[in-house]
Amino acid sequence: MTSxxxxxxxxxxxxxxxxxxxxxxxxxxxxxEVINLAHGSLFTLGAYLALSTIGAGWFxxxxxxxxxxxLPMASRYFIGLALGPVLAGLAGMLLELCLRPTYGKAPLxxxxxxxxxxxxxxxxxxxxxxxGEQSMPVPQMISGAFLMGGLIFSTYKFYAAGFAxxxxxxxxxxxxxxxxxxxxxxxxxxxxxxxALGYDLARLRxxxxxxGSALAGMAGMVMAPIWGLRPHLGIDVVIPAFxxxxxxxVGSFWGAVAAAILVGLATGITGAYAPAWxxxxxxxxxxxxxxxxxxxxxxxxxxxEN
Amino acid sequence: xxxxKISRRRLLTTAxxxxxxLAFMGPWKHTRVYAQGAAKPIRLGIxxxxxxxxxxxxxxxxxxxxMAIAEANAKGGVLGRKIETFHLDTETxxxxxxxxxxxxxxxxxxxxxxxxxxxxxxxxxxxxxQKYGVIYLNTNSSAxxxxxxxxxxxxxxxxxxxSNFAKAAVQASIEKFGKKWVLLTNDYVWGHxxxxxxxxxxxxxxxxxVEEILVPQGTRDFSSQxxxxQQLKPGAVAAAIGGDDQKxxxxxxxxxxxGDKPAWINNQQDWPxxxxxxxxxxxxxxxxxxxxxxxxxxxxxxxxxxxxxxxxTFIRVPGNVFYNGYWATRELFAAIERxxxxxxxxxxxxxxxxxxxxxxxxQHHDAWMDPNTHQMxxxxxxxxxxxxxxxxxxxxxxxxxxxxQEVMDSDxxxxxxxxxxxxxxxxxx
Numbered sequence: 001m002t003s004x005x006x007x008x009x010x011x012x013x014x015x016x017x018x019x020x021x022x023x024x025x026x027x028x029x030x031x032x033e034v035i036n037l038a039h040g041s042l043f044t045l046g047a048y049l050a051l052s053t054i055g056a057g058w059f060x061x062x063x064x065x066x067x068x069x070x071l072p073m074a075s076r077y078f079i080g081l082a083l084g085p086v087l088a089g090l091a092g093m094l095l096e097l098c099l100r101p102t103y104g105k106a107p108l109x110x111x112x113x114x115x116x117x118x119x120x121x122x123x124x125x126x127x128x129x130x131x132g133e134q135s136m137p138v139p140q141m142i143s144g145a146f147l148m149g150g151l152i153f154s155t156y157k158f159y160a161a162g163f164a165x166x167x168x169x170x171x172x173x174x175x176x177x178x179x180x181x182x183x184x185x186x187x188x189x190x191x192x193x194x195x196a197l198g199y200d201l202a203r204l205r206x207x208x209x210x211x212g213s214a215l216a217g218m219a220g221m222v223m224a225p226i227w228g229l230r231p232h233l234g235i236d237v238v239i240p241a242f243x244x245x246x247x248x249x250v251g252s253f254w255g256a257v258a259a260a261i262l263v264g265l266a267t268g269i270t271g272a273y274a275p276a277w278x279x280x281x282x283x284x285x286x287x288x289x290x291x292x293x294x295x296x297x298x299x300x301x302x303x304x305e306n
Numbered sequence: 307x308x309x310x311k312i313s314r315r316r317l318l319t320t321a322x323x324x325x326x327x328l329a330f331m332g333p334w335k336h337t338r339v340y341a342q343g344a345a346k347p348i349r350l351g352i353x354x355x356x357x358x359x360x361x362x363x364x365x366x367x368x369x370x371x372x373m374a375i376a377e378a379n380a381k382g383g384v385l386g387r388k389i390e391t392f393h394l395d396t397e398t399x400x401x402x403x404x405x406x407x408x409x410x411x412x413x414x415x416x417x418x419x420x421x422x423x424x425x426x427x428x429x430x431x432x433x434x435x436q437k438y439g440v441i442y443l444n445t446n447s448s449a450x451x452x453x454x455x456x457x458x459x460x461x462x463x464x465x466x467x468x469s470n471f472a473k474a475a476v477q478a479s480i481e482k483f484g485k486k487w488v489l490l491t492n493d494y495v496w497g498h499x500x501x502x503x504x505x506x507x508x509x510x511x512x513x514x515x516v517e518e519i520l521v522p523q524g525t526r527d528f529s530s531q532x533x534x535x536q537q538l539k540p541g542a543v544a545a546a547i548g549g550d551d552q553k554x555x556x557x558x559x560x561x562x563x564x565g566d567k568p569a570w571i572n573n574q575q576d577w578p579x580x581x582x583x584x585x586x587x588x589x590x591x592x593x594x595x596x597x598x599x600x601x602x603x604x605x606x607x608x609x610x611x612x613x614x615x616x617x618x619t620f621i622r623v624p625g626n627v628f629y630n631g632y633w634a635t636r637e638l639f640a641a642i643e644r645x646x647x648x649x650x651x652x653x654x655x656x657x658x659x660x661x662x663x664x665x666x667x668x669q670h671h672d673a674w675m676d677p678n679t680h681q682m683x684x685x686x687x688x689x690x691x692x693x694x695x696x697x698x699x700x701x702x703x704x705x706x707x708x709x710x711q712e713v714m715d716s717d718x719x720x721x722x723x724x725x726x727x728x729x730x731x732x733x734x735x
């Protein structure tokens with residue numbers, strides 16, 4: 001029997017990365033009640049856009065491109081980390097504009113539209129960057145590995161987990177401590193009241209969708225050095241993200257974080273001791289939790305439960 | 307303005323239905339080369355993956371077929387008949403493979419089926435093909451069971467299999483890296499049957515399997531498995547991980563600096579799975595059936611033909627998957643010409659007698675089709691990363707080659723029970 005502790009650490013790290021993936025997804029579902037099936041594609045698009053920024057793909061062969069590539073890798077990486085999510089956010093805003101005619105109609109319209117958008121984004125990626133596997137470079141200071149308890153761990157993975165913690169806290173602080181966060185939360189609770197108070201609901205939705213999509217793009221950029229980059233990566237992302245928000249309770253921010261950590265621990269532990277079950281573990285977790293508590297870990301009580 | 311409220315339950319139910327739909331949808335494409343003469347075209351059903359874990363390899367496999375088809379059509383076709391193709395995405399899913407094969411034969415009048423990367427898909431297609439007597443060329447899937455327990459009279463396997471590759475690598479690796487091995491196995495038919503071949507060779511040459519770690523298809527994060535390997539401290543890891551999973555695994559091993567120790571023995575290395583990756587991701591020793599930089603007659607012309615036909619393709623030089631797709635298609639056409647007919651039994655007999663010189667195939671040894679297993683017996687090249695190269699395409703350093711006799715899968719003949727000619731339905735394309 002091998003030691004459990006490294007696998008618990010690994011599971012926790014994985015969980016934080018899952019939380020980063022689910023963050024934008026849960027925000028959009030919570031505020032807009034739209035299941036954005038293009039979330040995974042926006043995740044992938046953000047990563048590709050960041051890749052082109054880092055590698056000067058936009059300006060390859062020009063004097064600016066040459067100058068750009070002479071900059072330190074760390075500078076280019078962090079500029080990519082800023083630009084990729086912003087561009088993914090803009091793509092998300094465009095998608096929200098397309099979604100507008102579906103508001104107030106059966107959810108299937110929104111789902112089909114976001115599903116179609118996912119296919120379109122994937123094809124755009126194929127056309128723009130090709131079908132082959134690409135790898136995301138990382139700066140020297142966060143690459144490599146370190147020893148802990150006699151075992152080797154990836155420095156980058158711990159950086160990504162730390163990044164996820166900071167991102168989660170910042171998003172939470174934004175929602176809890178800023179006036180705009182309060183409007184977003186109020187919009188999630190009762191959008192008609194927000195409109196009645198004079199706030200522009202259409203603009204609120206546009207911003208929330210853009211922000212959620214930017215978070216997806218940021219997660220894509222952070223996860224790309226671990227998972228690699230390929231056009232159909234989105235499918236690997238949207239299903240865990242969906243499961244996590246259901247396990248955590250739809251619309252619950254901390255529910256999603258807790259669910260992501262549970263999914264990470266389940267994947268990590270089964271990956272070590274029963275690897276054939278590692279991908280299945282998140283589905284088993286879903287059945288176990290939703291079977292006993294239909295609204296998820298921290299979901300709001302439904303009228304039917306009263 | 308009133309806005310209708312949508313129940314959470316309704317939203318989630320619809321989302322679940324649509325999300326599950328994602329896994330089953332894929333593009334499909336119909337390509338027609340219109341017949342220019344009176345003769346009925348020969349319809350070739352291309353059964354390769356355009357989505358899923360082996361989408362990239364499926365595309366490379368198709369390019370190989372396309373080049374062979376274009377060359378045949380440029381010469382006036384086969385038996386004076388143009389070749390028409392019909393492609394459906396097999397989605398790296400056996401159930402889809404089965405459905406696609408059924409439709410190609412019964413509704414699209416395809417006279418031959420060709421293409422496979424995933425062995426489960428190939429097995430599913432071949433069962434349908436056998437039912438109708440339609441010849442099926444398994445171009446690139448390489449589970450030993452494909453030419454063993456799952457062999458069929460109508461199926462011909464053109465890639466080397468896990469057992470061939472293991473024979474080329476295991477004995478020398480035990481001597482070099484020690485007896486203590488961990489097996490990292492993709493949890494499906496190719497992984498299992500390749501691992502079984504490795505286990506048998508470990509036993510034969512005095513190695514010890516410390517543990518076999520099964521990895522589900524679609525795994526993106528290998529950290530748990532890599533931590534486990536560190537704790538077990540093996541001398542070597544025999545990895546049978548394919549497609550996109552392998553790309554993710556290679557990147558993660560390189561990040562951890564685990565590429566040199568333990569030693570990694572990757573039985574088979576498909577070109578699309580590593581092309582474009584940094585060289586430090588290409589650690590270990592691995593096998594292939596062909597490399598674009600082999601110093602043999604005809605190779606450079608073959609590369610030029612590939613580049614002329616696919617000038618915009620990301621993969622700038624042909625690899626083993628392209629090579630197998632090309633040769634399987636070409637050998638099918640040659641067999642039809644030799645038979646002077648598209649009658650399935652006549653063509654099967656020609657394919658069973660197939661022999662190709664080393665020079666023609668651009669390999670180091672003559673190759674032939676084993677009539678007992680329907681697997682192409684060919685050269686195996688053992689390679690490692692070409693560290694220090696300035697040419698980004700020249701990623702492999704060829705360490706040596708083995709003849710087909712040296713690496714023959716000795717268990718296949720006993721496991722394969724081909725259906726008789728009489729019990730195979732007659733089919734004429």
